[in-house]
Each structure stands twice: as C-alpha cells, then as structure tokens.
Amino acid sequence: MTKSLYAIGGGQMVEAIIRASLESQAISAETTHVVDISPDRVRYLAETYHVTTSREFQPELLKNADLILLGVRPQDDWAEIARQIGSSGQKKPLISIIAGVTIEQLEDALEVADYPVARIIPNTLTDTGFGVSGAALNASANQEDIDEFLKSFGKVDYIPEEQIDIYTGYAIAGPNYVYNFFLALTNAGVLGGLSRKQANEIALENLQGAAKMLEITGKHPYELLDINNSAGGVGITAQHELDASNFAAGVQNAVLAAIHRTTELGKGE
Ligand SMILES: NC(=O)c1ccc[n+]([C@@H]2O[C@H](COP(=O)([O-])OP(=O)(O)OC[C@H]3O[C@@H](n4cnc5c(N)ncnc54)[C@H](OP(=O)(O)O)[C@@H]3O)[C@@H](O)[C@H]2O)c1
Structure with missing residues (x-):
C-alpha cells in the first residue's frame, strides 16, 4: 500500500530513497512532503519529483503522514527536530538514517514514552534494486509498518542495533x-x-x-x-x-x- 511520507533533510541520501520509492510506487509524489533548510534543495526536489516541500518543520502536516524519515547529518540539530516530532502529538513511526545516532538518543530527544523508532543504515545502490539496508527497531516499532517502504529501495535485514556499525562498514561500504x-x-x-x-x-x-x-x-x-x-x-x-x-x-x-x-x-x- 502506498505510504505518505514526511521527510526531514532533503539531501543526497533522502533524494536517492525518494527516487527509488516513487519508482516502485511505495510512496506517491502527492503524499510526500520534504523539509529542508536549503532553498535551492527544496526548489530542486519540488521541480524534479513534484513532491511538496517546505523550509521549516510543519508539525500539522504529520497528521497526514504514515512514516517520518529523518535524513539530516549527525552534526545537524537532529535532537531539536526529534523534540518537535515528539511534541507534535502524533506518534507516526520515525525512521532515522542518521549515522551514529542511536535509538536511545532518538528516544531521549523525542521526550515521548513508547515512540516507535527504527534506526536504519540505508544501502546506496537504491536505483538498482540491489543492496541491503540494516534496520534496528525499538520495542514500540512495528516491522509491518515500515517493511514495504524499506524494501522499495533495496533489500532489508532486521538486525540488533549492535550490528549497525558492521553493516555500515561491510554492507553499505x-x-x-x-x-x-x-x-x-x-x-x-x-x-x-x-x-x-x-x-x-x-x-x-x-x-x-x-x-x-x-x-x-x-x-x-x-x-x-x-x-x-x-x-x-x-x-x-x-x-x-x-x-x-x-x-x-x-x-x-x-x-x-x-x-x-x-x-x-x-x-x-
Ligand atoms: N550519503 C550516503 O551515502 C549515506 C549513506 C548512509 C547514511 N547516510 C546518512 O544520511 C544522512 C544524510 O546524508 P547525506 O549524504 O544525504 O547528507 P546531505 O546531502 O548533506 O543532506 C542533509 C540535508 O539536510 C539539510 N538539513 C540540515 N539541517 C536541517 C534541518 N534542521 N531541517 C531540515 N533540513 C536540514 C541539509 O541542508 P544544508 O546542506 O543547507 O545544511 C542537507 O540538505 C546522514 O545522517 C548520513 O549519516 C548517508
């Protein structure tokens, strides 16, 4: 079933994921929203993929989202973004691709008990249908909610979080x-x-x-x-x-x- 996606950080990796997921119709352009602070990036993503975009986080749009994709860099203010997600009153599954940021750190930043969080290390062969992403879920996250979306840009292994670094160095590299x-x-x-x-x-x-x-x-x-x-x-x-x-x-x-x-x-x- 097509999911509506709310992505924060519209950089290289999120673009690659969106391109593949649109291609395999796991998401649709009409129900995909991307937030990025860069004006050039939001213009480019809107023109290229016909998704809706904004330069600021808009919590009210989370109501219509099935999944939230967090794709900023480790050095960006991901904790503040997570706090805003947590305080939105919604509990939509959060998929983080931020390298090195743990599920526990995300849970702390969300400041909401039992928030569903998946930490993934996405494969970079997204346009080929090959490649394996590693996904670690917290106790509140449901594999069925995210499985189809994750598989739309490659294969996915559900792994304990301790293996994420091994997947990064072996599978993703x-x-x-x-x-x-x-x-x-x-x-x-x-x-x-x-x-x-x-x-x-x-x-x-x-x-x-x-x-x-x-x-x-x-x-x-x-x-x-x-x-x-x-x-x-x-x-x-x-x-x-x-x-x-x-x-x-x-x-x-x-x-x-x-x-x-x-x-x-x-x-x-
Ligand atoms: N690239 C890969 O091969 C790869 C593979 C696996 C995992 N990852 C992970 O994916 C994440 C993104 O990597 P990337 O290579 O795609 O980086 P990137 O191209 O630099 O994308 C990050 C984007 O987020 C924007 N941003 C920063 N702060 C923001 C905020 N507060 N709100 C909204 N947007 C914000 C940045 O805008 P500005 O540039 O204007 O700051 C930039 O457009 C990283 O956490 C990385 O660890 C990447």
Missing part, C-alpha cells in the same frame, strides 16, 4: 570494495594488452556471471575454484600469485577499518 576489485581487474586486462573498453566489458560480464554462479549453485567459492583450477594449469598458477599477495588480507583489513571508523564516528571522534 560494500560497493566500494567491488569498484576497487573491478578497477584492479580491468587494469590487469589493459596491462595484458586489451583496450580499456574490452577489459571493462569482460570484467563486467565475469563479475555478474560469477555472482550468478554463486547464487544459482549455492556452492562455496572453493568448490567453484576447484572446478576452474585444473592440475598445473592457468587458473592454479594465477591462484598461487593471488595467495602469495596481500589480496585477501587487504580486503579484510579495509572492511575492519571501515567498521572501526563507523564506531569512532558514532562516538564523535
């Missing part, structure tokens, strides 16, 4: 690791003598095909490698070089560093 691998691979093709265009096309095909193989066979990557790496052959020779390099540890260290940095940012460090 995930495309970055893949872009890096893609770049390393295409540069190898060019180094080997292919044009950039040939190298890109082949790497994209292999990337998508290999992902499909993992998905449809359900096999462990070791099993698929075993099929490809025949005795004394090309595959196992390349495997030996990869094993001798820092490849796996490099990727793993990058993910652990991203998780660690997420935790630091959450503490304001």
